[in-house]
Amino acid sequence: MQYYDTGWVGVAVVIMLVSFVLYNIRRARKSDGQVYIRRIPGLNAIDEAIGRATEMGRPVLMVPGLGALNAISVQALNIFGHVSATAARFATPIRLCCGNAAVYTVAQEIISEVYQKEGYSDRFDQDSVRFVSDRQFAFATGVSGLILREKVAAAFLLGEFFAESLIFAETANSIGAIQVAGSTSNTQTPFFIAACDYVLIGDEFYAASAYLTREPVLTGALVGQDWIKMTMIGAVLLGSVVTTTEMISGKQTSEEIATPAPVTEKADWSPGTTTTYEWKPLTEPRTKTRRELLTNRIFSPKAPDKPQRELEPEAAAAAPPTEGGTE
Amino acid sequence: MLNLLAQSTLPPFSVEGGSQQAYQMIAITLIAGFAIMAGLMFAPTKLRRPIAVSVTFLAGFYYVLLWAWPKPVELATSEKPLNQTEAIGRWITDALPGVSSISQTLAALLLGLGVYSVLRLHSTRLMKKQKDWLFSLVLLISMFTMVGVGYADYNQVIADPTKASPSGWGPMQYAKDFLFDGMLQSMDAAMFSIIAFFILFAAYRAFRIRSVESTVLLGTALIVMFSLMGLVEYASKNAIDSMTGGDPGHFLNNFALSEVRDWIQRNVQGPGIQALAWGIGIGSLSMGLRLWLSLEKSGGN
Numbered sequence: 001m002q003y004y005d006t007g008w009v010g011v012a013v014v015i016m017l018v019s020f021v022l023y024n025i026r027r028a029r030k031s032d033g034q035v036y037i038r039r040i041p042g043l044n045a046i047d048e049a050i051g052r053a054t055e056m057g058r059p060v061l062m063v064p065g066l067g068a069l070n071a072i073s074v075q076a077l078n079i080f081g082h083v084s085a086t087a088a089r090f091a092t093p094i095r096l097c098c099g100n101a102a103v104y105t106v107a108q109e110i111i112s113e114v115y116q117k118e119g120y121s122d123r124f125d126q127d128s129v130r131f132v133s134d135r136q137f138a139f140a141t142g143v144s145g146l147i148l149r150e151k152v153a154a155a156f157l158l159g160e161f162f163a164e165s166l167i168f169a170e171t172a173n174s175i176g177a178i179q180v181a182g183s184t185s186n187t188q189t190p191f192f193i194a195a196c197d198y199v200l201i202g203d204e205f206y207a208a209s210a211y212l213t214r215e216p217v218l219t220g221a222l223v224g225q226d227w228i229k230m231t232m233i234g235a236v237l238l239g240s241v242v243t244t245t246e247m248i249s250g251k252q253t254s255e256e257i258a259t260p261a262p263v264t265e266k267a268d269w270s271p272g273t274t275t276t277y278e279w280k281p282l283t284e285p286r287t288k289t290r291r292e293l294l295t296n297r298i299f300s301p302k303a304p305d306k307p308q309r310e311l312e313p314e315a316a317a318a319a320p321p322t323e324g325g326t327e
Numbered sequence: 328m329l330n331l332l333a334q335s336t337l338p339p340f341s342v343e344g345g346s347q348q349a350y351q352m353i354a355i356t357l358i359a360g361f362a363i364m365a366g367l368m369f370a371p372t373k374l375r376r377p378i379a380v381s382v383t384f385l386a387g388f389y390y391v392l393l394w395a396w397p398k399p400v401e402l403a404t405s406e407k408p409l410n411q412t413e414a415i416g417r418w419i420t421d422a423l424p425g426v427s428s429i430s431q432t433l434a435a436l437l438l439g440l441g442v443y444s445v446l447r448l449h450s451t452r453l454m455k456k457q458k459d460w461l462f463s464l465v466l467l468i469s470m471f472t473m474v475g476v477g478y479a480d481y482n483q484v485i486a487d488p489t490k491a492s493p494s495g496w497g498p499m500q501y502a503k504d505f506l507f508d509g510m511l512q513s514m515d516a517a518m519f520s521i522i523a524f525f526i527l528f529a530a531y532r533a534f535r536i537r538s539v540e541s542t543v544l545l546g547t548a549l550i551v552m553f554s555l556m557g558l559v560e561y562a563s564k565n566a567i568d569s570m571t572g573g574d575p576g577h578f579l580n581n582f583a584l585s586e587v588r589d590w591i592q593r594n595v596q597g598p599g600i601q602a603l604a605w606g607i608g609i610g611s612l613s614m615g616l617r618l619w620l621s622l623e624k625s626g627g628n
Contacts, residue, residue, distance in 0.1 A: 011395055017609075017612065018612070018616060021612070021613050021616055022616070025617075025622065068434070071611050071614040071615050071618060072611075074614070074618060074623070075614055078623075098441075101434065101437040101438040101439075101440055101441030101442075102433070102434055102437045104437075104440065104441050104444060105437050105440050105441075127447070127448050127451070130444055130445075130448055131440075131441035131442075131444040131445060132445075133445075134438070134441070135515070136515070137514070137515040137518035137519060138511075138515070140518055141514075141518055145462075149459060163519065163522055166522055166525045166526060166529060167518065167521060167522060167525060169525075169529070170525040170528060170529060184607045184610075184611075186600050186603055186604065189603075191526075191529065193533065194529035194530060194532065194533035195525075195529040195532070195533075201603070202602075202603040202606040202607055202610075203603075203606030203607055203609065203610040205607075205610065206607070206610030206611070206613065206614055207610070217617065217622045217623070218617075221613045221614075221616075221617060221622075222613075224613060225609050225610060225613050228609050228612075229605075229606070229609065232605065270403065270405070270406050304400045305400070306400050306401040307400065307409055309402070309406035309407055309408070309409055310406070310407045311405055311406060311407065312404075312405050312406065312407055314405075315405030315406070
C-alpha cells in the first residue's frame with residue numbers, strides 16, 4: 001500500500017483550519033459580530049477591579065510578562081488597552097511594567113493612543129508605561145517593589161510568565177490587591193489559580209479581546225476557533241473508532257520490505273539513493289503493529305530518496321573520479 | 328577597533344566583518360533606512376496604513392513560505408539544486424539567519440529605548456527629590472558601574488585573551504566577577520529561592536476545603552504528593568502486598584499509591600494539559616493570522 005504524502009496532508013489541514021477562521025471573520029463582519037460568548041468571570045472582574053482602585057485612589061498594575069513581542073504579548077496589550085480605557089475615564093492611575101524593550105515600545109504607543117481616543121490625553125503619564133529590566137529576577141524584584149511601594153489596588157498579570165509569576169501574585173495578594181491573571185504557559189497557570197482571584201485559563205486568554213470589545217473580526221475569529229475545535233474533536237473520535245476497529249479485527253497478511261540502494265548513474269554527480277518497496281506475504285496473519293495502523297500511516301510518511309545532483313564546480317574539481325556513467 | 332559584530336560562523340547573505348564590502352553594505356543599509364524613514368514620514372496619511380500592512384504581510388509571508396515550500400531532500404552546499412523548486416527552497420532556508428537577524432537588530436535598537444525609559448524615570452525622580460529618590464540613585468549608580476566595568480573588561484579581554492582565565496585576571500576582571508557573579512547572580516538566586524515560601528503560602532490557600540472542586544483538588548494533590556514520598560509509597564505497596572499475597576495479577580494492585588498517581592497523570596492531568604495546549608495553539612493560529620493580515624486593531628477599541 002502506498003503511504004499518503006503527509007507533507008501535503010499537513011498543509012491541506014492547516015489551510016482548511018485557516019479558512020475556517022477567515023470565513024467566520026467575513027461572516028461576522030456581515031452580521032456585525034453579534035454572536036454569543038459565554039461568561040468569563042475574570043474579564044467581568046476588570047471593571048470591578050478598576051472601580052475599587054478608583055475608590056481607593058491607588059494605581060492599577062498591568063504586567064505583560066517577560067515574553068518577546070509575539071502574539072501572546074500583543075493579546076495582553078490588547079486587554080491592557082481596554083483596562084486603560086476604563087482607567088482613563090475614571091482618572092485612575094495605571095502602571096504598566098514591561099520586561100522586554102520591544103513590548104515596552106508598543107505598549108507605550110497603544111496606551112497613549114487609548115488615552116487619546118478616550119479624549120483624556122492630558123491624563124496620560126508617560127512614565128506610567130515603563131521598562132523595568134529584561135533580566136528575569138531583576139524584573140520580578142522591580143515589579144514587586146512597585147507593588148509594595150505604591151500599594152496597587154488591582155493587578156492584571158496577563159502574558160508570558162515564568163518562575164516570577166508566583167512572586168507577583170503573592171506580593172500583590174499580600175497587600176490585598178484584586179488580581180486577574182492569565183498565561184498561556186501550562187506550568188504557570190496552576191500558580192495563578194492558587195494565588196489569584198480570577199484566572200483566564202488556556203484559550204480564554206485569546207478570547208478576551210473578543211469578549212471585551214465584541215468587534216466583528218475578533219468574534220468571527222473566535223467562532224472560527226470553535227469550528228476548528230469541533231473538527232478536531234470529530235477527527236479524534238473518528239481516529240479512535242478506526243484505530244480500535246483495526247486493532248481488534250484488522251489482520252496483517254503481508255509486510256512491506258524496504259531495500260535502499262545507492263544510485264551513481266551520472267558521473268561527477270553526487271550519489272543518491274533509491275528505495276524499492278516489496279510486499280512479502282506472512283506465513284501466518286497477525287495483529288497489526290502500531291506502525292501499520294492507518295492513522296499512523298497517514299501521519300508518518302516514508303523518508304524520500306535522495307536524488308543524484310550535479311556538484312558545484314569547486315566540489316566537482318575536488319571530488320575523486322567516479323567509475324563510469326550511463327550518460 | 329572592537330569587533331562588536333563578531334560571529335562564530337558567517338551565515339549566508341553575510342560578508343566578512345571589517346571588509347570593504349561590509350562597509351559598503353552598512354552604508355547602503357543606512358542610506359536605505361533613512362530613505363524609508365523619510366518616505367514614511369512624508370508619505371500621505373492615507374498611504375501609511377497600506378505601507379505598514381504590506382510590510383507586515385511580506386515579513387510574515389517569508390515564514391509561511393519557509394513552512395510550506397517543499398524542502399530539498401538532503402541538499403548539500405556542494406550540490407546544485409535539481410530544479411527551480413529546490414533552488415527556491417534552498418534560497419528560503421539560507422535566508423533564515425538573515426531574516427532572523429533583522430528582528431534581532433530591531434530588538435537591540437529598542438533596548439536603547441528601554442534604557443532611556445529607565446534613565447528618564449529615575450533621573451527625574453532624583454532631580455525632583457521625589458519619594459524613594461535614594462533607590463533611584465542606587466539604581467543609576469549600579470547601572471553605570473556595571474556598564475562601565477563590563478565594557479572595560481570586554482575591551483581588555485579582547486586586547487589580551489589571557490585575561491579571560493582567572494589566572495590572568497586584572498582589577499577590572501575581579502570587579503566584574505564581584506559585581507556580576509558575586510552580587511547580581513546571588514541576588515537573582517535569593518529572589519528565586521523566595522518562590523519556595525510563596526509556593527507554600529499559595530498551596531495553603533488553594534488546598535483549603537471551600538467547595539467540591541477545591542476538595543477534589545486537595546484529594547488529588549495529596550495522592551500525588553504522598554506517592555512521591557518514598558516512605559509512604561513503600562508502606563502503601565507493603566499494605567497492598569499483604570492483602571494480595573504478592574500476586575501481581577490481583578485486582579487490588581490497581582489501588583497502590585503509585586498506580587493511582589500514574590492513572591491520574593495519564594488519564595486526567597495529561598489529557599487536560601493537551602486539551603489546554605490545543606486551545607492555546609488554535610488561539611495562537613487565529614491571533615497570528617489576524618496580525619499577519621493586519622485584521623487586528625490594538626488599543627482596546
